[in-house]
Amino acid sequence: QVQLVESGGGLVQAGGSLRLSCAASGSIFSISARGWYRQAPGKQRELVAVITSSGSTNYADSVKGRFTISRDNAKNTVYLQMNSLKPEDTAVYYCNYKRGGVLNYWGQGTQVTVSS
Numbered sequence: 538q539v540q541l542v543e544s545g546g547g548l549v550q551a552g553g554s555l556r557l558s559c560a561a562s563g564s565i566f567s568i569s570a571r572g573w574y575r576q577a578p579g580k581q582r583e584l585v586a587v588i589t590s591s592g593s594t595n596y597a598d599s600v601k602g603r604f605t606i607s608r609d610n611a612k613n614t615v616y617l618q619m620n621s622l623k624p625e626d627t628a629v630y631y632c633n634y635k636r637g638g639v640l641n642y643w644g645q646g647t648q649v650t651v652s653s
Contacts, residue, residue: 539563539642541632546647549622553651557617559632559644570635571608571615575628575649582631586617599625622651 545557557573572587586596586606594606605618615632632644 539565539568539634539636541634541642541644543630543632543644543647546630546649548650548652551622551624551651551653553622554618554620555622555649557619557630557632557647557649559615559617561613561615561634565613565634567636568634569638570633571606572633572635573606573615573617574631574633575626576631576646577625577628580628585630588615619649622649624651624653627651 540562542560543557545555547555549555568590570587570589573585574582575585576582584597585600586594586604588594588606588608596604603621608615627650629646629648631646634642
């Protein structure tokens with residue numbers, strides 16, 4: 538099992554920045570990808586950013602150029618730096634680890650609210 542704990546969410550004005558952190562513990566092996574997803578009220582959960590075990594990154598078109606995903610392997614932590622935040626970025630953000638491309642582990646989520 539992998540336990541994921543997110544932090545860093547909060548209320549910010551449009552144009553502001555936040556950095557989310559996801560600390561992992563447990564059986565952290567064979568993790569193929571680490572990512573961030575978000576879910577706004579009444580909408581499906583969507584991929585925001587992902588970083589693979591080789592370090593490749595991928596972003597949703599809506600956040601390209603504004604968000605950056607990174608990881609610190611020594612701390613078993615993945616980060617999401619969010620700049621130039623917009624009201625439409627308001628959502629619960631979830632950390633996700635994939636093992637073998639099949640098993641999914643999720644954090645409890647952290648609320649991000651961007652006011653206009």
